[in-house]
């Protein structure tokens with residue numbers, strides 16, 4: 001069975017993330033979409049909220065499992081018998097970060113590989129922080145976030161952005 005792990009902050013999940021998930025789910029038998037906790041980052045949404053949003057927007061993909069991970073992603077991947085970690089590559093900044101992460105994961109778990117996917121054209125410039133910026137300036141996020149979560153994301157970011 002081909003199993004992949006797609007880790008990220010998903011703060012919040014965007015159409016860019018969903019596009020990657022849908023494409024990967026066509027190639028692998030099982031895809032674990034995993035909310036990873038990076039101690040150096042400050043998040044807007046709680047883990048429970050991120051998991052709920054991810055479940056909502058992936059419920060049409062039967063081979064996707066949403067989970068969280070508080071250990072290293074390579075250790076988590078071994079635990080669920082995945083041998084591939086999925087990452088998205090938007091630009092040169094992502095490339096620089098991802099190549100280090102790849103080497104790091106490889107040094108811990110040489111038998112787990114990383115596959116990087118390019119985003120579809122309309123998601124190239126999309127990030128979770130862009131979504132927050134749009135809301136801050138009262139612009140619509142409808143074309144960037146799955147429709148099921150647009151109002152929750154807008155309301156929550158508005159409530160928390162000044163805290």
Ligand code: ADP
Pocket residue numbers: 007008009010011014015016017020086087088089090094118119120123124125126127128
């Ligand atoms: P990070 O790991 O930097 O916190 P995220 O959690 O937002 O990033 O995203 C998880 C993964 O999804 C990363 O590999 C990131 O490059 C990728 N990604 C983020 N936004 C997009 C997008 N718009 N299109 C494709 N991939 C993306």
